[in-house]
Amino acid sequence: VSVMVGVDIGGTKVALGLVGEDGSLHGDAREDVTLTGGDAVFVEGLIGSVRRAVAESREEVLGIGLGCAGTIDSARGTVIESPNLPVRDLPLATLVRDAIGLPVVLDNDANAAVWAEVQAGAARGLRHVVMLTLGTGVGGGLVLDGRLFRGAAGGAGELGHMVVMAGGEVCACGRRGCLEAYASGTALQRTAERIADAVGRGLVEEGKGTDYGRGLLRLHRQDRLSGESVGALALEGDAAAGNAVFEVSRWLGVGLANLANVFNPEMIVVGGGLSRLGDLLLEPAREILRRTALHPSGDAQVAIAELRNAAGVVGAGLVAWEEHRSVARVGRP
């Protein structure tokens, strides 16, 4: 069989794996720590990792797919800017192709993720799919009419920076009121902090019981309140943590309804760290979608992403596979 090398370029680590056309991983994905310290060192380390993966592969390697956070010009293979990397306008695809001698595709990590879900995950076989990745921030990927949609210059799909509450909470992007400021791990933490503060000051609503919010308050005093810890507490059944998740979920629902009205997708896939909350996160959001989006867009399915840890590697590999097929199609007489 043949494979692609899928490469998930994170902030401090690069994960690689050999990806079959069906999205299967051949062998384990592995992580290589990449040195930071400027373009040249980063690119050198990355090329070394890819070269090893190609050399050690027992399958025929047809090409390389690179997935990277940030603004990517996929058509030119350039990292325009990335929150994780000390680079700007870096022609990464060309650099790797020239070093390795195989075709290279570079794309946004969110595009890789949604493509993986459409090819081998929750949205298998669907043609109109929107993906939201809810982590510290909110990422977005779009598959429209069966194809990855990147916009005029690779900037499409910044779904977390749709304003849903003009003048509202401050977002990491510097604006106020973005979806990301309301439906992310950061937002869950902030919401839980507010509850913990109220509990600490004795402002618990009557009838909520004396234990209400004690778990959040404890975490807060230990400086351990985070989207992840609040989510874990909510999954254990803690009422106050559950309320924090509920609030985030309702904002997520506002975002889902907006996306449904804009795209009329068959499915919206929710991935990222917050998606571990499953239906605890999705149910209130689905209800807002159903109740507020216009007909027929409110019928969109909402599902948790299926590809978990290796999603970045598999997605990057599958984007390379799609490019390979597309070149073959165009190349035929």
Add this chain to the structure above:
Amino acid sequence: VSVMVGVDIGGTKVALGLVGEDGSLHGDAREDVTLTGGDAVFVEGLIGSVRRAVAESREEVLGIGLGCAGTIDSARGTVIESPNLPVRDLPLATLVRDAIGLPVVLDNDANAAVWAEVQAGAARGLRHVVMLTLGTGVGGGLVLDGRLFRGAAGGAGELGHMVVMAGGEVCACGRRGCLEAYASGTALQRTAERIADAVGRGLVEEGKGTDYGRGLLRLHRQDRLSGESVGALALEGDAAAGNAVFEVSRWLGVGLANLANVFNPEMIVVGGGLSRLGDLLLEPAREILRRTALHPSGDAQVAIAELRNAAGVVGAGLVAWEEHRSVARVGRP
């Protein structure tokens, strides 16, 4: 030469014209009053109008394009629901085709409008174009990767029903905080009413001069305050009317930035009645787009629609032309 009959189905009138492949009108577009009173009467009237247009044409008529407000399933040729028509789930394309004996395409009026701008208007030759139609309400149309984008079931492009201010002003759709509730003719009227009320109660800010808001107040007392009358006053240089336009324009800017972040389009085209305000409407909105959208999406051009009165007829005709070419492409061996 050959033509398509372009048909713009409005609330009480049907406008028709013969449309060349370049978007030219052959002869005048004309309006036929269509009786309302249920499906059958409406369809009969429509078919009569189309039949006359075909019979009177001196050019070869290749097909018929129907543009209609509402939720349209273009793939099936069905009007799912329309604010203008007393119909539901009406297979209009089939009914007209069977009666006339020519191919019929049915699409949303907003899709027809954006297609017309891309083929023969402000966005000629561009591949990624978002259109906002600002009238009493806000409509939307999308051309992505050079093709009309309709979503899974024809519901895409409801750009006016993107929530930008959760819990905000009531929208005609029944929800709160939609873009339509802030950046439409209705919103301009409401904003002007608020100013007129304040002026009437003597609450004018100091330093604004004794004439400030008198024009709006006069219109208000005559019950003639509307998006159109406020816009006309603003174009004459009235400061209070200009401020009302400015407020609507800034909300429009929030919408433009959202759309830029989501689609990274080359251009956003603004049409509809409010677009007669030209740069008075666009400039403050552009500034918000430039200042708040992410790179590179904030670079999107913002332009006023070029096709005016006949846009609906021309757009419907051009959608029929595109379908004609697409059938020819697929049909070739």
